[in-house]
Amino acid sequence: xxxxxxxxxxxxxxxxxxxxxxxxxxxxxxxxxxxxxxxxxxxxxxxxxxxxxxxxxxxxxxxxxxxxxxxxxxxxxxxxxxxxxxxxxxxxxxxxxxxxxxxxxxxxxxxxxxxxxxxxxxxxxxxxxxxxxxxxxxxxxxxxxxxxxxxxxxxxxxxxxxxxxxxxxxx
Amino acid sequence: xxxxxxxxxxxxxxxxxxxxxxxxxxxxxxxxxxxxxxxxxxxxxxxxxxxxxxxxxxxxxxxxxxxxxxxxxxxxxxxxxxxxxxxxxxxxxxxxxxxxxxxxxxx
Numbered sequence: 001x002x003x004x005x006x007x008x009x010x011x012x013x014x015x016x017x018x019x020x021x022x023x024x025x026x027x028x029x030x031x032x033x034x035x036x037x038x039x040x041x042x043x044x045x046x047x048x049x050x051x052x053x054x055x056x057x058x059x060x061x062x063x064x065x066x067x068x069x070x071x072x073x074x075x076x077x078x079x080x081x082x083x084x085x086x087x088x089x090x091x092x093x094x095x096x097x098x099x100x101x102x103x104x105x106x107x108x109x110x111x112x113x114x115x116x117x118x119x120x121x122x123x124x125x126x127x128x129x130x131x132x133x134x135x136x137x138x139x140x141x142x143x144x145x146x147x148x149x150x151x152x153x154x155x156x157x158x159x160x161x162x163x164x165x166x167x168x169x170x171x
Numbered sequence: 172x173x174x175x176x177x178x179x180x181x182x183x184x185x186x187x188x189x190x191x192x193x194x195x196x197x198x199x200x201x202x203x204x205x206x207x208x209x210x211x212x213x214x215x216x217x218x219x220x221x222x223x224x225x226x227x228x229x230x231x232x233x234x235x236x237x238x239x240x241x242x243x244x245x246x247x248x249x250x251x252x253x254x255x256x257x258x259x260x261x262x263x264x265x266x267x268x269x270x271x272x273x274x275x276x277x278x
Contacts, residue, residue: 011188018192018215022199027207034211037192041218044185048229053237057221060244065214065251072255073207076262084204084269094201102194109186127234128225133241141238148245155249163256165263 007047014040025083031069038062050128185226192219206261206268210254217247 017040020033038061045054126132137145192215199212221240228236258268265272 007184011184014188015191015195018195021208021211021215022195022203027205030208030211034215037215038218041222044188044222045225048185048225050225050229050237053221053225053240056241056244060248061214061218065248068251068255069207069211072259075259076268078268082267084267084271086202086204091202094198097201098194098198101197102190105190105193106187109190127228127232128237132234133237136234136238137241140235144242148242151245151249155252159252159256162253163259 003047007044010040010043010047014044027073027078027083028070031066031073034069035062035066038066045128048128049126052128052130052133182226182230186223189219189223189226192216192222204270206258206270207255209270210251210258214247214251217243 014037017033017037021030021037024030024033038057042054042057042062045051045057196212196216196219199215200209203209203212221243224236224240224243228234228240261272262268
């Protein structure tokens, strides 16, 4: 099996599991399909030799963020009656809008497709290796990196403050 | 002779996959009423953008796009945390995760 075959299968599986995220009725199934989609996207990163991002995607997205979603889903203790219904009218409108978005973007990037024809084989790229990315991250992008840590502290404090249970008033 | 590395498919294939994922995420945001699934569709759209950035980064041999993907992942993690805590608070107040509940905010 050639590498091209593998990547085509990988791409169609990614799109299929992405569709299942939207289509499945149960939120927990949506989470599981989203995790599967993230693993396929990580596999694509490995195909493109972006090793660092493949690992980060697996650990942070499929590991941390999705576990957070699952935790919240389990905490809320939802049942089937609480699943909100979508009206048929809004469904049709949304599908038309999304399909138009897809067509417009494909048409807009048609010139890029022509350009990309000769690029099936590209020179060996070591841009995605940890060494190169680390040097870039800690020299040119040092300030944004530090600012992102402040963002994380703000998000953490905000999350604790928002989700804290308010004190019961006992009279 | 330059050493060549086969990355599987051509540029247009990866662009197609990422645009398809983005559109699927957009359709999900427009159709689903469940707030958690809505947040997940936003994550799907963010991942489509990440895939496009990594594709172009690989094709042009420039690592800076991958730094941006790293920052997008950072911001997405913060966004998911805040979104989910707002969701928990909203659920506590109204016992519902229907996004229509926020219509009450317009007074």
